[in-house]
Amino acid sequence: MAEEKATYKNSGVDLSIYATSMEKLPGIVAKTFTPRVMRLDGGFAGLFSLNGKISEDGPAKKYTDPVLVSCTDGVGTKIKIACAANRHDTVGIDLVAMSVNDAICCGAAPLFFLDYVAMPKDNPTLLERIVSGIAEGCKSGGAALIGGETAILPDMYNEGEYDLAGFCVGVAERSEIIDGKAIRENDILIGVASNGFHSNGYSLIRKAVFEMGGLSVATPLPEFENKTVADILLRPTSIYVRTVLTLLEKFKANDGIRGIAHITGGGLAENLGRILPNGLTAQIDENSWPVPPAFRWVQRLGNIDEDEMHRVFNMGIGLVLVVKPELELQVRETLLGQKRENWVLGKIVRG
């Protein structure tokens, strides 16, 4: 018998499968490209021209004093639910949403996105499904998917699982950066509906639903028209980019729209608190919006305290806008025009 030889393949990394994976991606990715993407064949870098036409039929843009706004995030253990349900085409939307929603809170229009996918062994079909979701999210967020890394990491992930990280760069003129400093007493807080849990608190959800509730991803739920647990838990994170860009065009950054908070881990209080200037606080009526039934369902299964719910989940509010009082009705009308359900949550007070 011949002596064993170590190869990259028999140590778990098959470069020929990797090449197959890489063949499928360019077509998916190209659909997200905007005129400012510079194609560079064969390189590892994504090139993006800051000046140039924003879209094929859009105006050219040239910045005077550009500020780059960059964000990174993952999807958390929502991925474990995608894996259990073998449904991989939406976590990519979540991945993009988590970063572009943070960028837009500064008033920055997303330019491009890069993804990092780590899996224990190469799987071209799985990768294609994940990247399709990322590309869908990128289109929705107006970000070109100009780069990414697929890391094959044997022995680091459980069979059939993977992890995702995303990275977004946006841009705004310096004068249009929203940093909360324009927020004033009596400004109105408008909450925009979330699409369920988005991508936070999934370790708590999994404990409540699977461990304590004894349910599986395939369990049909009579209280939700027999949708399955996976249907409820995998609803993708809303992408608020177009909504916010429309508002900023109409009501101007800092003048009309004075603050924007993406409600993620930490809930409404913590995420809104981050953008408020010293000396001001948010007076919120917790009965001003209807908490969606899915949150109550998880709360019941896990016997979770109300405070803990508000500390971990968005409770139905995915984005909060801090708005000049005179604009309340116009902003709400614009939101409804964008099919964004919304509520006045309260206002800014001293304290």
Place this chain on the structure above:
Amino acid sequence: MAEEKATYKNSGVDLSIYATSMEKLPGIVAKTFTPRVMRLDGGFAGLFSLNGKISEDGPAKKYTDPVLVSCTDGVGTKIKIACAANRHDTVGIDLVAMSVNDAICCGAAPLFFLDYVAMPKDNPTLLERIVSGIAEGCKSGGAALIGGETAILPDMYNEGEYDLAGFCVGVAERSEIIDGKAIRENDILIGVASNGFHSNGYSLIRKAVFEMGGLSVATPLPEFENKTVADILLRPTSIYVRTVLTLLEKFKANDGIRGIAHITGGGLAENLGRILPNGLTAQIDENSWPVPPAFRWVQRLGNIDEDEMHRVFNMGIGLVLVVKPELELQVRETLLGQKRENWVLGKIVRG
């Protein structure tokens, strides 16, 4: 006995430990800041002014037609060796190196970096060590560490392990982007020394050294002056940013320095191939540089074919410069001035 209540904490995510982690990081991160970083307290976004002073005592920069160059990468299963050796202060250098070295190959000066750290439970001490390495890499690569995400993902990683992803954005004027199109017949290939395995091929290394060789990270190696296996395998990836920026300042992009390849997975042939225009090929003499003993040691332990070695590892060459023939000596002299050992590997020929 009271009925069990699910909390974020008892589902594996302790926000108070998380807060402790987050307290230590700003001090480490601030050391990487350049004058163009805009501080935004409390937000999730990193803000970077494209125009402005490059360094405290440097000139102001304003771009005419800026191209953003972005790269992402991880460290692969080199992390498993860091974990086995409980030595976490160098994988961050690797993380930065993998991305900034790709950016600089396009002629782009790194501007900023963001990191994604995923771990099964929060560990402020471990996180601090990892981020210290990332900050060290950023300083060496001239990139401000302006953002990051620490994801606590119970049940997704093995106890004591973690994963890292990094994202870098650099910039160059459009006319200074190096895309290989300036490469001509007879251009000289200069190879710059690597610092060992860098961050590629670690699944193969682990099979050879641990599985077939039966060694552990702590095994002292007489052939390497009794350095341990971890000492040899955790040498951090070289960061070539300053070296390349010095060369570009002196010899100009595309005129003198016509192509740059970062030698990563795929080895010399594949990575150099990526940047060559159609009709040209690299004629390389494989005896033109000394393969470092560490590569031969891994090869021996794993009984790895010579071809496989060259297909997976950098074999001692971390960066290849494609240079105008007349500049060979000057470029090599400049490299030596930067303490970069280098060799003429061959030249560009038709084919």
